[in-house]
Amino acid sequence: GILPQKHQTPRETYRPGDRIVAFLSDIDREARGPQIILSRTDVGLLVKLFEMEVPEIYEGIVRIVAAAREPGARSKIAVSSRDPDVDQVGACVGMKGSRVQAVVQELRGEKIDIVPYDRDPARFVCNAIAPADVARVIIDEANSAMELVVPDDKLSLAIGRRGQNVRIASQLTGWRLDVIGESKFKVMEEQAITALASIENLDR
Secondary structure: OEOOHHHOOOOOOOOOOOOOOOEEEEEEOOOOOOEEEEEOOOHHHHHHHHHHHOHHHHOOOEEEEEEEEEOOOEEEEEEEEOOOOOOHHHHHHOHHHHHHHHHHHHOOOOEEEEEEOOOOHHHHHHHHOOOOOOOEEEEEHHHOEEEEEEOHHHHHHHHOHHHHHHHHHHHHHOOEEEEEEHHHHHHHHHHHHHHHHOOOOOOO
């Protein structure tokens, strides 16, 4: 098996004799004999590590509905439970964070957010953008987009460093997301009201 450069996590170094946990990404049958292509960056590695650490996932009680990842930096998984008595997030976190920390350690410190899945797209997106709170959601179903209005002091938290948090949340949910502060939204709202008021005979 080989671990190509593009499948190596940034900032990780590997030496001969190291034990490496990797995801089976592909099998190259054109090489001299079948060659196994391994990956440390594939989102499948994140999913499989949680399956190994969380018995409820392996047994099918808790399900990973979606997962998104920026290798070496941050990842998010959305989970649901088939048993109302089983807390899906708590099961993945483990006692004192033991289960999620085992995955974080294997991924060399990659930050992992575990969020509850919700059938309601707006609620799911609000869960995915955590830890920031969302004050209002404007949905554009035709373009699979949402505008999230957050308190001004939480704007940088919602967006994340270099847009990382909102970018991964977008990957996780499948919605294009735009985050704006409440003060900017109020200005936009006032401008829209003024523009509507200037249209003649609108009340008819």
